[in-house]
Amino acid sequence: MTKITLTRSAQLPDDLRVARALSAPHLGPRILFFSGGSALTKVSRALKSYTYNSAHLITPFDSGGSSQVLREAFDMPAVGDLRSRLMALADESDLGQPDIYALFSHRLAKDAPSPPLRGEVEALVAGTHPLIKAVSSPVGLLIRDFLREFLVAAPMTFDYRGASIGNLILAGGYLAHGRQLEPVLFLMSKMVDVRGTVRGVVDCNLQLGVELADGRRIHGQRQISGKEAAPIDTPITRLFLCQQGQEIDPASVPLPKRNRKLIRQADLICYPPGSLFSSVVANLLPGGVGRTIARCEVPKVYVPSLGTDPEALGLRLADRVAAILAPLRADAGMDVPATRLMSHVLCDGSEDPAACAEVTERHGIPCQRLPLTTDDPERYDRDRICALLVSMV
Structure with a gap:
């Protein structure tokens, strides 16, 4: 048997490929995203019209908001970004499961005292709350069982606000399945008819840490992102995984076999817009990610964030590319060509041509400027992004 590698030129957008995807999304391409936060939510919602086969590897290392309250109470990975992506990819039509979608998307009041908020969860478990009464059995019974597991384990001091x-x-569900996320993510995907695959990149309860240009170290995603703390005022030079405040070897956190397979099956790999370190690079840290990507013979595309990213302070476009390549090369080998890990950088036409040229000069990676934004120069047009990615497959 002889193996050959074929290449092709792509027109961006390719109207024929886009029309084919829109006409048969169940046969759409397997586009894999290494993404974490909310920056990809609107694109994910639009993507459902182009393909039901996208895959999303999400960081479980978030330490802010509701996720952090759960992490502190149950010593578990973060689930907020996973739930958000599941909802973005769920079938929101009348043919889907709108009652279950409404339940999963419901938030408790932010300014109410804790006892009545716990009472609302107790009403869900009892089956008397309007949101759970609208969900038919046996799904409603399963959801109530999961919420019962939560209530039994929740400390009396648990903060239900928001x-x-x-x-x-x-x-x-995590507690009910032996402290594993994968089974409950699978079940929730089926409950709301998710048009794609959503997984945690690993099923580990770890934190993120960064090293700054001045030598300082900061631990915790919410401290890094600047969303719930003062923004970092010194450039980040490196991201790492840590446990109980101590840096750990990425090799001790291996990429699960099921996720290696998901990457190998992809028709295109995308490093999407999002907070550079805590949303994108964080997914690239586990052992085996770089090696698996390097072996894939598919386009590997970076679409950088628009506007100001507090995590990319002082970093030019070529520096952001370097930040993504660093953990991949650390895993795959420093001699692996950059183009085996990232084949294209696709920017909006507003990007400085000199910045694009620097990417190619430093890394040998082609960098293209394309009209990708809406009337708001800091927001991508989600259909243009979807059409662009579909055209490259």
Whole structure:
């Protein structure tokens, strides 16, 4: 048997490929995203019209908001970004499961005292709350069982303010399945007819840490992102995984076999817009990610964030590319060509041509400027992004 590698030129967008995807999304391409936060939510919602076969590897290392309350209570990975992506990819039509979608998307009040908020969860478990009464059995019974697991394990001091019911269901399912996320993610995907695959990149309860240009180290995603703390005022030079404040070897956190297979099956790999370190690079840290990507003979595309990213302070476009390549090369080998890990950088036409040229000069990676934004120069046009990715497959 002889193996050959074929290449092709791509027109961006390719109207024929886009029309074919829109006409048969169930046969759409397997586009894999290494993404974490909310920056890809609107694109994911639009993507359902182009393909039901996208895959999303999500960081479980978030330490902010409702996810952090659950992490502190149950010593578990973060589930907020996973739940958010599941909802973005769910079938929201009348043919889907709108009652279950409404339940998973419901949030408790932010300014109410804790006892009545716990009482609302108890009403869900009892089956008397309007949101659970609208869900038919046996799905309703399964959801109630997960929430019961959560309530039994929740400390009396648990802070229910602003809690996502979907997050509480995920936490209960995690506890009910031997502290594993994959089974409950699979079940939730089926409950709301998710048009794609959503997984945690690993099923580990770890934190993120960064090293700054001045030598300082900061631990915790919420400290890094600047969303719930003062923004970092010194450039980040490196991201790492840590446990109990101590850096750990990425090799001790291997990429699960099921996720290696998901990457190998992809028709295109995308490093999408999002907070550079805590949303994108964080997914590339586990052992085996770089090696698996390097072996794939598919386009590997970076679409950088628009506007100001507090995590990319002082970093030019070529520096952001370097930040993504660093953990991949650390895993795959420093002699692996950059183009085996990232084949294209696709920017909006507003990007400085000199910045694009620097990417190619430093890394040998082609960098293209394309019209990708809406009337708001800091927001991508989600259909243009979807059409662009579909055209490259």
